Amino acid sequence: MVDLLLHPALPLLVAAALAWWAPAHIRSVLLVAGPLVSLAQLSRLASGTAVHATFYGMDIQPLRADGLALAFGWIFAIAAIIAGIYGWSILRRREPSAALAYAGAALGVVFSGDLLTLFVFWEIKAVASAFVIFARNGGNANRAGMRYLFTHLVGGKLLLGGAIWHATTTGSLTFDAFAMSGATSLILVTFLVAAAVPPLHPWLPDAYPEASVVGTVFLSAYTTKAAVYALARGFAGTEILVWLGVAMALYGVVYAVLENDVRRLLSYHIISQVGYMVAAIGIGTDMAINGATAHAFAHILYKGLLLMGVGAVIHATGKSKMTELGGIFRRMRGVFALYMVGAVSISSVPLFSGFVSKELAVYAAGLDERTLVVILLKIASVGTFLHTGLKLPFGTWFGHDGAGPRTNEGTPRIHVGAVPATMIIAMAISAALSFAIGMMPELLYNVLPYPVDYHPYELTKVLEKSQILLFTALGFWLLLDKLHADATISLDTDVVYRRWATPLRLLIVGGERPRDVRRPFAVIGGRLAAARTVVESRLPAARGSEPPVYPLWTLGATFLAVALVLLVLTLRLS
């Protein structure tokens, strides 16, 4: 029971509570100190530690530390420290508290040994991460954050239903490899939502770019990776994951081509990169789980770095679209250089972290004799380099304006403000770690759950990767004029609830009617809207002042309709 005090989530959650009330400068300190304590606790947490407890008569295991959990635990704590330093001087009022609770809950997910504890931390994570988005206090953060929150609440409810169902049928709450059943498929769907597997993914590119620049860095680290951990724990070797993973890897790449907003482009690349992890988990061999874990580890570092880089640009310029940016290279060289470390890492250029992690995951697929998977993943990897390594830096720092002037004098098109030193320091730490892992893969391989028998720096592997990258760069050069960004947005599956369901939402909640609710379900939309006006005239005014005087038949009819449906279902299915 004493071991429970070593739970790495504890200092973060305590710091989160304190940060809610603390004054500004203390908040920054808490944001870095919390994860530092957590890191210290991790170093004392022996693999194999397990704490059992009783909660309202249920046996739970709030702390279970083994190889897989510790690997994720380490990177989660490190990521929190780096993001905390990055945000040190530009934090918003509620940001530290939300971010600390979020990171803490993610650690809680990783170390939970039973479904109840998992659910507890899963939901805290969902709400806290939504608060991270809300904390921006501007832009579209509130609306996007609400969409994000409700997606994850739905996910959480599925987990709740699945976990209890599982516990009633099997009598066990243990969170370990599951056998497929109705209950566990609900749990699987929860994990897939959080891992942003298409078509359940739109919350990610919708909400991540709407957070503050610090918030996005935090977000990129935890939600999807906690889901990767949960999948690796519960569903390793589930065949469907292989193909979902491959689809993810390609899906993200396709959307990245069309994307204009730099943070949204990188968000689509999170989906793409998580695809490698999901595919590896689907393969499920020890090597593949190692690959997924290693890639998650490296990914958190370099994706954080990339988002910190473009975050610094947004912080300095107030712009986030490639059509608006460009011509700032000479004024932001340092940020550019650090960004490029992240870019070469994600592109798995030899000597950088992606090369020792991503290739491990792909290699595991090769060992399992899945040629098509290997080829598709390699093509997706081409797209990654193309966008994060070539197109994005080109469009952001150069674009049509070239390298731009050296100073802000002469009022150039874009004014570049100062970037705080703490932001640069955080990026430098991240870059150094990515480089160190690339140079010394053992650093990473030693924290993996299984022994690693893989040598990234063999001549054939290095040569093959170099060739792929070289020819991608040539292709980029050839098609440069096709790669300009368009000032458009791309439809994703969230069109279902952002556009098509609008009439339904208006019917239920009421509120202002937006300009046009036409395509593509114009007919149904029109009918619903008409029905709404009819019904609405009978319902109490949403913003009226008098107590509602119900036309009884309307309420009664609704009540009867719902009751009938429910009655039939209950009698049929119980």
Next chain:
Amino acid sequence: MRRLALLITVLAFAGAVTRDVLTGEVHYFPGYAATIGLFGCIAIIVVSKWLGTVLLQRREDYYPNDIPADDQEDLRG
């Protein structure tokens, strides 16, 4: 410029294939890595752009009630 790029690409591609044949380190087929890199890149761009044009791309103010354009001024330091 375009021509130069094309020339270099063709030469490099030929070089890669030749190397594979000469050294005998053939993975699937000679020039495998170069093909993945070059044609993968082209395929991704072409397919995505096509999908974007016929299906996916919309005006920036497509979603009602969202703040349009590049409104990140509140994030500026």
Next chain:
Amino acid sequence: MDTASTLPVLAIVIPVVTAICIVLARRTPVLRDVLLFAGAAVTFVVIAGMVPAVLRGEVPTSTLGALIPGLEVRLQADGMGMVFALLASFLWVLASSYAAGYVRGADERHQTRFAVFYALCLATTFGVAFSADLFTFFVFYELLTATTYPLVTHKGTDEAIRAGRKYLGFLLSGGVAVLLGLIIVVQRTGDVAFAPGGFIGDSLGPTLTTVVFLLFAVGFGTKAGLMPLHAWLPAAMVAPTPVSALLHAVAVVKAGVFAFGRLIGFVFGPDVLRGEFVATLLAVVAGTTIVVASGIALRQDHLKRRLAYSTIAHLAYIVLAFALLSPSGFQGALLHIVNHGAIKITLFFCAGAIYVHTKRDRVSQLDGIGRKMPVTMTAFAIASLGLVGLPPMGGFVSKWTMVRGAYESGHTVLAALMVLSGLLTAAYLFPIVLRAFFRPAAQPGDRERDDASPLMVAPLAITAGVALLLGLGDWLSFGALTANVAATVMGGR
């Protein structure tokens, strides 16, 4: 294992004495407020003092003699009654502090009358909790309606009088239905003492069982706000907020769902009801109420009214869990009485604090108020999370247990409904939290920190803390109490 004891009687007598003292002290407002608080505190100590004995399995019992020949008024503090009484007395302590702050801040008239009926209302609530038989229960149940009426109409405006008439109309009609059922049961069985697992058996015959159950369900359904018998509840929102909090979190409506617990667990019993169509019907009506009431709550801009519909939905939740007839369902329902009590009283306290302090009562006026009233709105946020059933708040434990109950009884559809209805709760509560903390302040003055009176803020902070504590473990022994009750009623897991 009955133990003769005066403690259950004391729990009812002390509030009555408090009320009398308040009348005597009407000239000194401070003394009056202190008396109300002291009475509440003493009652709480008396009731809490019985907890160890009840946990040991004893049942403190007192007999007060016959009111009607053959029908004795008996009181007993069994596990189920204890859960309700413990909750009510604890929240009363906080509510009395809050009420003092509220009536002063809002400058209400007739403060003495208010305090007196507040105390009397609680006295009858404990009577409901500790009734040992159906007849005693009925007496206190009706008294509760009577003592709350002056509180509902307290403002004396036309609107308040109308609401009061609606309140009496619905609840007294419900009372008539209960009385009819009671008469039939008394005639057929003679003894009406509550027994875990039910005392009716097959004494009524199949048709009469159904009829009597329906009579009781309709009667208790009015108080529990089951649709379509709920209309009095939103109307009663005209009452001052401490009353709304008391009505909605503790006394009246909880007496209604508590009555369902007694009805299902101690009068009819699961063995009689299992397979009865009426039990499924009750579950379906409750399930429908959850959906429809939540839907209406979504449309309310008036904060208290939104909370009122939320109450209707969550009471239906509890009734649904009782109607599942499974051990976990029964335990979950009792737990949710406790958790919903702590949570909903917090929400109402917050609504009242906002109203008294800023004169705002609409959701749309609350932009950025989290900056001005951080403690109040943090408590509101915590309570919102709890009501949605999110961990680590207590609401999550009760939800978990209730959903388990649904699976145990094989009602997959109802389980899905219970699980997903949390989303509706989120949909009507989270936007408020979002507004309060993450929208620009509505008025320039709102940027400065300026919370309501400590008399109001302290209670709501404590209730929010309790709502949180309930989810962190079984520290307040409600888990053990309710598990015992569920085991005796439903025959173990």
